[in-house]
Amino acid sequence: MIAYLSGKIVLSRQGYVILDTGGVGYKVFVSGIDVADKDSVSLFIYEHIREDSDDLFGFKEYENLEIFTKLISVNGVGPKVAMTIMTVATSEKIVEAIISENLTFFQGIPGIGKKVAAKIILELKSRISGLEGSGVIGKIDQEDEMIDALMSLGYKRVEVEKVLAKLPSNVKTAEQKINWCLKNITK
Secondary structure (H helix, E strand, O other): OOOEEEEEEEEEEOOEEEEEOOOOEEEEEOOHHHHOOOOEEEEEEEEEEEOOEEEEEEEOOHHHHHHHHHHHOOOOOOHHHHHHHHHHOOHHHHHHHHHOOOHHHHHOOOOOOHHHHHHHHHHHHHHHOOOOOOOHHHHHHHHHHHHHHHHHOOOOHHHHHHHHHOOOOOOOOHHHHHHHHHHHOOO
16 A cells, blocks of 8 residues: 655646656645645655555645545545545644534535535544644544544444543543543443
């Protein structure tokens, strides 16, 4: 799996570039922000493999890649729609739109209707609630790890997300959070 590419841009079109990395050219879908007016670039890559294609999506910042993977985890949001979202706004604005339940923001993006906009907000809000500003992604990942850990103990995702939403702010470390969840998940 390709996770990172660095090289010279030999062709740039709206929505993608051909990136030469030591004599091999890769077509990488990008937002214009990540490659604007550059001859060479380094990108974090999401590789989307399907039966009939192998597409690469590139991001200058690792945080953008993580937001992208969160977006495609929503049923009905594929990589191309997620890339469109990433082209329209910064990661911070996307997180703000989710937290503030801004349906209009998502509905204004080509390819997203009211149902998909509502799904994005519904499915991602509990995973990023209260995590605005810098360090957002690390906190999201810590919550994802806690969800995975509790699910591996046999709890359902819905139960885990419900209890995490009630987590007191004075519970700080991951260990304390898991212990608190275990004590309160069956109540």
